[in-house]
Amino acid sequence: MRAVRAMALLAASLALAACQGKKAEGDAPAKSAAAPAADKILVGHVGSMTGSEATFGQSTDQGIKLAIEQWNAKGGVKGKPITLRTYDSQGKPEEAAVAATRLVVNDKVNLLLGEVASSRSLAMAPVADGNGTPMITPSSTNPRVTKDKDKVRPFVFRVCFIDPFQGTVMAKFARNDRKIEKVAILRDVGNDYSMGLADYFLAKFKELGGTVVDDQSYKAGDQDFKAQLTAIKNKNPQAVYVPGYYTDVALIARQARELGMKQPLLGGDGWDSAKLFEIGGKAIEGSFYSNHYSPDDPSPRIQEFVKAYKARFGVVPDGLAAQGYDAAMVGFDAMNRAADGSGAAIRDAIGATKDYPGVTGIITIDANHDAVKPAVVLEVKDGKSVFITTVAP
Amino acid sequence: MTEFLQHVVNGVSLGTIYALIALGYTMVYGVLKLINFAHGDVYMVAAFSGFYIATGLGVRDDPTVGKAVAVFLGSMVVAGALGWAIERFAYRPLRNRPRLATLITAIGVSFLLEYGFQLPSLQAQGRSLEEVLRGWGWTVPGWFDALVTALPSTFPPGPTPRFFPEPFTRVDWTVLGGVHISNYDVVSFLVAFAFMLGLQWIVYRTRFGMAMRAVSFDPRVAGLMGIPVNRVISTTFVLGSVLAAVAALLVAGSRPRIDPIMGLMPGLKAFVAAVFGGIGNVPGAMLGGLVLGLAEEMVAGYTVSSFRDGIAFAILILVLLVRPEGLLGRVTVEKV
Numbered sequence: 079m080r081a082v083r084a085m086a087l088l089a090a091s092l093a094l095a096a097c098q099g100k101k102a103e104g105d106a107p108a109k110s111a112a113a114p115a116a117d118k119i120l121v122g123h124v125g126s127m128t129g130s131e132a133t134f135g136q137s138t139d140q141g142i143k144l145a146i147e148q149w150n151a152k153g154g155v156k157g158k159p160i161t162l163r164t165y166d167s168q169g170k171p172e173e174a175a176v177a178a179t180r181l182v183v184n185d186k187v188n189l190l191l192g193e194v195a196s197s198r199s200l201a202m203a204p205v206a207d208g209n210g211t212p213m214i215t216p217s218s219t220n221p222r223v224t225k226d227k228d229k230v231r232p233f234v235f236r237v238c239f240i241d242p243f244q245g246t247v248m249a250k251f252a253r254n255d256r257k258i259e260k261v262a263i264l265r266d267v268g269n270d271y272s273m274g275l276a277d278y279f280l281a282k283f284k285e286l287g288g289t290v291v292d293d294q295s296y297k298a299g300d301q302d303f304k305a306q307l308t309a310i311k312n313k314n315p316q317a318v319y320v321p322g323y324y325t326d327v328a329l330i331a332r333q334a335r336e337l338g339m340k341q342p343l344l345g346g347d348g349w350d351s352a353k354l355f356e357i358g359g360k361a362i363e364g365s366f367y368s369n370h371y372s373p374d375d376p377s378p379r380i381q382e383f384v385k386a387y388k389a390r391f392g393v394v395p396d397g398l399a400a401q402g403y404d405a406a407m408v409g410f411d412a413m414n415r416a417a418d419g420s421g422a423a424i425r426d427a428i429g430a431t432k433d434y435p436g437v438t439g440i441i442t443i444d445a446n447h448d449a450v451k452p453a454v455v456l457e458v459k460d461g462k463s464v465f466i467t468t469v470a471p
Numbered sequence: 472m473t474e475f476l477q478h479v480v481n482g483v484s485l486g487t488i489y490a491l492i493a494l495g496y497t498m499v500y501g502v503l504k505l506i507n508f509a510h511g512d513v514y515m516v517a518a519f520s521g522f523y524i525a526t527g528l529g530v531r532d533d534p535t536v537g538k539a540v541a542v543f544l545g546s547m548v549v550a551g552a553l554g555w556a557i558e559r560f561a562y563r564p565l566r567n568r569p570r571l572a573t574l575i576t577a578i579g580v581s582f583l584l585e586y587g588f589q590l591p592s593l594q595a596q597g598r599s600l601e602e603v604l605r606g607w608g609w610t611v612p613g614w615f616d617a618l619v620t621a622l623p624s625t626f627p628p629g630p631t632p633r634f635f636p637e638p639f640t641r642v643d644w645t646v647l648g649g650v651h652i653s654n655y656d657v658v659s660f661l662v663a664f665a666f667m668l669g670l671q672w673i674v675y676r677t678r679f680g681m682a683m684r685a686v687s688f689d690p691r692v693a694g695l696m697g698i699p700v701n702r703v704i705s706t707t708f709v710l711g712s713v714l715a716a717v718a719a720l721l722v723a724g725s726r727p728r729i730d731p732i733m734g735l736m737p738g739l740k741a742f743v744a745a746v747f748g749g750i751g752n753v754p755g756a757m758l759g760g761l762v763l764g765l766a767e768e769m770v771a772g773y774t775v776s777s778f779r780d781g782i783a784f785a786i787l788i789l790v791l792l793v794r795p796e797g798l799l800g801r802v803t804v805e806k807v
Contacts, residue, residue, distance in 0.1 A: 129631055294771075295776045295777045296776065301726040301728065301737075302485055304485075305478065305776065312474040336651060356634060
């Protein structure tokens with residue numbers, strides 16, 4: 079009987095711990111459901127704080143926090159202090175939609191930031207549009223995030239480049255810089271981002287005179303990629319383009335090396351995480367990926383940001399932290415310029431952003447609500463990303 | 472030819488995992504006629520307990536044979552205890568109810584484990600389980616207290632995948648002019664095969680196996696004959712869960728990502744493998760697992776990789792249409 083009681087106790091304690099965890103999740107005090115008072119600015123962030131892409135959300139959140147602290151130190155937006163409320167998407171599109179709805183409808187945020195992954199931003203975009211709350215995604219690169227078929231989503235913006243550009247960058251780099259003639263593609267079939275990148279890479283690589291010898295797919299969360307890799311190996315490409323997220327990519331790299339494949343892997347900004355090196359280890363060495371910025375860039379704007387971020391969080395900011403910082407900065411800059419605090423006014427101000435000196439480049443929002451910016455190509459060397467080249471749009 | 476042989480090696484390596492999980496499914500079904508849907512999640516819990524023990528012992532920095540044994544034994548004990556607890560608290564109270572009730576409970580237990588393990592860890596909430604319990608002023612029995620203090624602070628793990636350290640060093644061999652095979656593939660296959668023979672021996676050659684078969688035939692009559700029905704069923708669950716733990720560690724060692732829903736797909740596929748081989752039949756589970764692994768591998772390797780699961784399962788449906796009792800299953804006639 080004693081054992082029975084202990085089991086019940088354990089179950090109950092876990093359940094209660096969970097309830098209390100939910101409460102502690104936001105960064106705000108207990109009266110969270112109340113509308114923000116007119117004397118402060120409330121910013122909502124939906125990010126993958128946990129899950130397969132946990133470092134994406136955590137880095138972005140830290141970037142946003144740094145931006146808020148810097149603005150608040152200067153006295154806030156129009157003299158009002160900014161507060162942040164972060165909800166976890168757990169890396170799931172449905173959770174992202176719920177979190178966005180909660181921020182927009184219950185918390186009535188003035189500005190919505192997030193997500194990193196395009197699939198999750200796509201789930202949030204209709205919520206922002208439907209409620210007239212301006213939303214800026216820091217690093218979702220799929221074109222459909224800001225453009226629903228032919229119609230530009232009125233309230234959704236991004237401060238990064240889009241997949242057609244990112245895919246093209248890597249195709250150009252592989253074909254022109256590395257003189258690669260034959261590549262294979264291994265894409266994540268359930269991921270809007272990965273599918274987009276693979277399609278644009280494929281088109282550009284063929285246009286430049288290269289051959290795509292194999293086009294395989296996997297599903298995020300798979301444990302075993304050896305079937306696809308064995309098929310790819312047999313076609314003998316000079317490189318494999320794997321536009322996925324870092325946990326899958328690290329496992330793919332390991333299994334490719336286990337099968338005796340020595341080709342470099344190529345990828346996109348979804349690789350940008352310290353976890354890639356931890357899980358991938360030696361297997362990922364010598365591979366290349368495109369990203370938004372490089373912390374090695376000597377330009378003073380970037381070095382100033384890297385210094386401030388390191389002083390605050392103790393680590394070198396990755397590309398997603400820089401994007402989060404820029405998204406928040408562009409948003410606050412627009413709020414400061416906006417005629418009033420209404421969603422429509424802020425929206426117009428974000429749309430009018432021109433030549434904003436961001437960490438990740440000069441940001442100008444175009445008619446499609448996208449930012450036109452250069453991309454960098456990085457190489458993985460000794461467990462670190464090393465700057466190789468910048469590719470202009 | 473090399474490509475084909477490599478596919479065979481990969482397929483067998485994948486099939487071995489399904490086989491190890493399927494053995495547990497098939498045993499529980501054989502005795503209780505219950506599909507234990509929580510089996511895949513016992514596999515997940517075993518992987519995580521292995522992870523916590525390995526982290527505690529520092530396996531990543533300095534792997535030794537002793538530590539590997541400790542990781543295997545520790546996680547087998549945890550999985551066995553969990554299997555026992557699931558049977559004791561979720562299935563036994565419902566044993567004389569309609570079978571559907573137990574089946575739904577099995578799905579419930581599976582969800583409880585999957586989503587319970589996705590909760591934010593107590594450490595992330597800035598507390599330990601011990602503090603939580605003390606905070607409510609509850610008195611905890613002494614032995615339980617010691618257990619609570621020993622629990623890792625990052626529990627529950629949350630949805631973030633963890634990187635599992637290799638319990639023993641990986642060695643890759645190249646054979647037959649370019650086919651790559653590792654010691655994990657070989658060890659997994661041998662372990663699965665040994666377990667299959669072992670189970671077969673237990674079921675047909677020991678007193679306990681005889682009791683199992685009697686309970687499977689008719690639990691009420693077996694009870695009247697003096698067979699301790701509850702103990703036989705509990706032991707079966709423990710045995711099945713221990714098998715899941717071994718499978719989990721062999722998989723996590725070679726495919727080092729573990730997360731709270733890692734048991735979902737392998738669990739489902741192992742279930743299909745068990746049905747395919749003839750559920751309740753021990754060699755059938757092994758054969759079913761291997762066939763499913765090879766089918767998946769060949770489909771992914773030679774046709775379109777996104778149809779991997781689709782075509783593999785379609786083949787299974789076709790086979791079951793022709794042989795509804797599974798490959799090695801026996802047709803049982805229900806006497807009225």
